[in-house]
Amino acid sequence: MIEIVGLTKVFSEKIIAVDNIDLKINEGKVVGFLGPNGAGKTTTLNMIVGLCKPTSGKIFINGIDVREEPEKVKKVIGFVPDEPLLFEKITGISYLNFICDIFEVPLEERRKRGGWLLQAFKLLDAIKDPISTYSHGMRQKLALISALIHKPKILILDEPIVGLDPESASILKQIMKRHASNGNLVFFTTHIMEIAEKICDEIAIIDKGKIVFQGTINELRQLKGDKSLEQLFLEVTKSENEEIDFSFLD
Numbered sequence: 001m002i003e004i005v006g007l008t009k010v011f012s013e014k015i016i017a018v019d020n021i022d023l024k025i026n027e028g029k030v031v032g033f034l035g036p037n038g039a040g041k042t043t044t045l046n047m048i049v050g051l052c053k054p055t056s057g058k059i060f061i062n063g064i065d066v067r068e069e070p071e072k073v074k075k076v077i078g079f080v081p082d083e084p085l086l087f088e089k090i091t092g093i094s095y096l097n098f099i100c101d102i103f104e105v106p107l108e109e110r111r112k113r114g115g116w117l118l119q120a121f122k123l124l125d126a127i128k129d130p131i132s133t134y135s136h137g138m139r140q141k142l143a144l145i146s147a148l149i150h151k152p153k154i155l156i157l158d159e160p161i162v163g164l165d166p167e168s169a170s171i172l173k174q175i176m177k178r179h180a181s182n183g184n185l186v187f188f189t190t191h192i193m194e195i196a197e198k199i200c201d202e203i204a205i206i207d208k209g210k211i212v213f214q215g216t217i218n219e220l221r222q223l224k225g226d227k228s229l230e231q232l233f234l235e236v237t238k239s240e241n242e243e244i245d246f247s248f249l250d
């Protein structure tokens, strides 16, 4: 479980990226984190995984305070940032082995699970090549495989589907759902409403650093009416664009 209490991140006097948010995310669920550009999604994820220090507030992973026992927490987390930084000079397989060593994945397990993941994401042929030769999508897939290889109880993904081809995107969505139904937790950001609608058990919406909704899409519809998720999102974040005069483009 992820429990966030009064979490705030202030970058400067003018930039309050995350403003006193509370969130509770339970295992067994795929939870989408939605919000306009600059709303505070990445900053929140970076604080959860310990890459960014909160100004105030607490984050608990399975009851453990992230700031007090960072190593213990990191062991149960699989994380893919929005722009994964991989070592360019080494091969994909060296990188994957390096990750397996850090997470102490047994040899048999890394062969089986790694082999399955590499095959599913069609990365087997390139795994012995240097990462510097990989396309953007291939890097994304290697980062995803690295995040999944140690069977993390908590999977945190920042815009994981952007950049993947349709087949890989479909496989990732199925893995996310399966991972959650196996009792794990998947928390991910997306701007694509169809993806949220298709795979999320719950969504949390952040706007200008504040949580404006958390619950199921059906609960949001009960509150705001039977509309498309895109329309509901625009209403909740007050970003409807009716005042824009598109005839300018004619």
Ligand SMILES: Nc1ncnc2c1ncn2[C@@H]1O[C@H](COP(=O)(O)OP(=O)(O)OP(=O)(O)O)[C@@H](O)[C@H]1O
Residues within 6 Å of the ligand: 011, 015, 016, 017, 035, 036, 037, 038, 039, 040, 041, 042, 043, 044
């Ligand atoms: N290192 C930083 N220093 C200063 N300001 C930052 C820093 N990182 C993020 N911000 C600011 O914090 C706010 C939240 O940014 P964040 O990246 O968390 O948003 P986001 O919801 O992930 O946006 P997007 O959907 O565009 O990726 C923005 O105003 C951003 O400019």
